[in-house]
Amino acid sequence: MLISMPQMLKIAKKEHFAVGAFNVSSNMLMRAVVEEAEVTKTPAIIAIHPDELKFITDEFIAYVLNRIYKSPIPFVLHLDHGSSLNDVERAVHAGFNSVMIDGSKLPYEENVALVKHVVSLMHPIGVAVEGELGTIGDTGNSIEGGATKVIYTNPEQAVDFIEKTGADSLAVAIGTAHGIYPKDFKPELQMDILQDIVNRTSTPLVLHGGSANPDEEIAHAVKIGIQKINISSDIKHAFYVKCRDILANQELREPNQIYPDCIVSTKKVVKQKMQLFNSLGKSNCYYRD
Numbered sequence: 001m002l003i004s005m006p007q008m009l010k011i012a013k014k015e016h017f018a019v020g021a022f023n024v025s026s027n028m029l030m031r032a033v034v035e036e037a038e039v040t041k042t043p044a045i046i047a048i049h050p051d052e053l054k055f056i057t058d059e060f061i062a063y064v065l066n067r068i069y070k071s072p073i074p075f076v077l078h079l080d081h082g083s084s085l086n087d088v089e090r091a092v093h094a095g096f097n098s099v100m101i102d103g104s105k106l107p108y109e110e111n112v113a114l115v116k117h118v119v120s121l122m123h124p125i126g127v128a129v130e131g132e133l134g135t136i137g138d139t140g141n142s143i144e145g146g147a148t149k150v151i152y153t154n155p156e157q158a159v160d161f162i163e164k165t166g167a168d169s170l171a172v173a174i175g176t177a178h179g180i181y182p183k184d185f186k187p188e189l190q191m192d193i194l195q196d197i198v199n200r201t202s203t204p205l206v207l208h209g210g211s212a213n214p215d216e217e218i219a220h221a222v223k224i225g226i227q228k229i230n231i232s233s234d235i236k237h238a239f240y241v242k243c244r245d246i247l248a249n250q251e252l253r254e255p256n257q258i259y260p261d262c263i264v265s266t267k268k269v270v271k272q273k274m275q276l277f278n279s280l281g282k283s284n285c286y287y288r289d
C-alpha cells in the first residue's frame with residue numbers, strides 16, 4: 001500500500017526505528033527492495049533521483065505504483081534530491097507522493113524561500129516535502145553528488161528552517177557523504193549535533209549518504225532519532241559485483257539467466273540495512289495506528 005511520508009515517519013519516530021529509502025533505477029533493483037520488504041514485512045521508501053527518473057522514464061512509475069498498491073506492506077514513493085520546480089512537478093505528475101527539494105547549496109535565506117514555496121505548492125495536493133540544511137559530502141562516485149566540504153547542520157538554524165518552511169522532514173548534515181568512501185577515508189558522525197537537533201524539534205530527521213558508514217554509527221544515529229536513511233550506492237554495489245561475476249561467462253546473454261542471482265545479492269544488503277535501522281518486520285506497527 002501507498003502511505004504518506006508523514007505517516008510513515010511518525011510511526012518510525014514513535015517506535016524508534018528508521019525507514020530505509022532505497023534508490024531504485026531499474027526493475028531489478030525495484031524487485032529486490034519490494035520483494036525483500038514483503039518477505040520480511042518491513043516498511044520501505046522507494047526513492048528515485050531526477051537523473052534516475054530521466055533514465056527509467058515516467059512510464060516506469062506506473063509499474064512502481066501498481067506494484068506498491070497491491071502490496072500489504074506500507075511504502076512511500078519519494079523523489080530524491082529534486083533540485084528545481086521542474087524536477088518536483090515532473091515527479092508529482094508521474095505519481096510520487098513525496099519529494100525532496102534540495103536547496104542546501106544555496107545561501108540560507110534562498111534555501112528557506114525555495115522550500116517554503118515548494119511546500120505551498122505540494123501540501124494542498126497531499127505531497128510531502130523534505131528539505132536539507134547543511135551539506136552532505138561527496139566522495140566523487142555517486143549519482144547524488146554533494147559538496148566537497150561538509151557543512152554541519154546548525155541546530156538553532158534547523159528549528160528556524162522547519163518553522164519558516166513547513167517542511168515535513170529535514171535532511172541533516174552530521175558528517176556523512178554520498179557514494180562509497182575511498183579506502184583511506186574514515187567517516188565519523190557528529191552525534192552531539194544530531195542529539196542537539198533532536199532535542200529542539202519533533203520533525204522527522206533524515207540521514208543521507210549512509211552507505212558504507214560503520215554499522216555502529218548508523219545504529220547509534222537511529223537510536224538518537226533518525227527516521228529515514230537513504231541507501232543508494234550499497235545496493236547498486238552488491239548488484240553489480242554479482243553481475244560482473246556472472247558476466248565473466250561470455251556465453252551468457254539471457255536476462256533471466258544473468259539477473260536473478262544479482263537480485264538475490266541485492267536483497268541480502270537490503271535486509272542487512274533494514275535490520276541495522278531496526279525496521280525489520282515493523283510493518284505491523286502501521287496496522288495498529
Ligand SMILES: [Zn+2]
Nearest residue numbers: 144208209230
Ligand atoms: Zn542524498
